[in-house]
Amino acid sequence: MNAQDIIDKLNLEPFEMEDGYYKETYRSSDVIPVQVFQHIIITIELLVRPFIFY
Numbered sequence: 231m232n233a234q235d236i237i238d239k240l241n242l243e244p245f246e247m248e249d250g251y252y253k254e255t256y257r258s259s260d261v262i263p264v265q266v267f268q269h270i271i272i273t274i275e276l277l278v279r280p281f282i283f284y
Contacts, residue, residue, distance in 0.1 A: 233277065240275055250278035 236242070242251035258271040 233279070236277060240277075242275065242277055245276065248276065248278050250276060252276045 237251050240253055242253050245252040253275050254272060255275055256271065256273040258269050260270045262268045262270060
């Protein structure tokens with residue numbers, strides 16, 4: 231199994247900020263009322279590509 235197999239199997243979406251892929255797996259319905267409503271819990275699966283230094 232390679233990285234692309236995992237991306238396909240988990241239906242991961244591109245996550246450019248970390249040069250990888252992610253999928254949100256849970257978002258609580260409870261929120262904290264601050265300037266913008268913040269969910270108390272959000273969980274994700276994250277697959278990040280290895281960094282290559284030159």
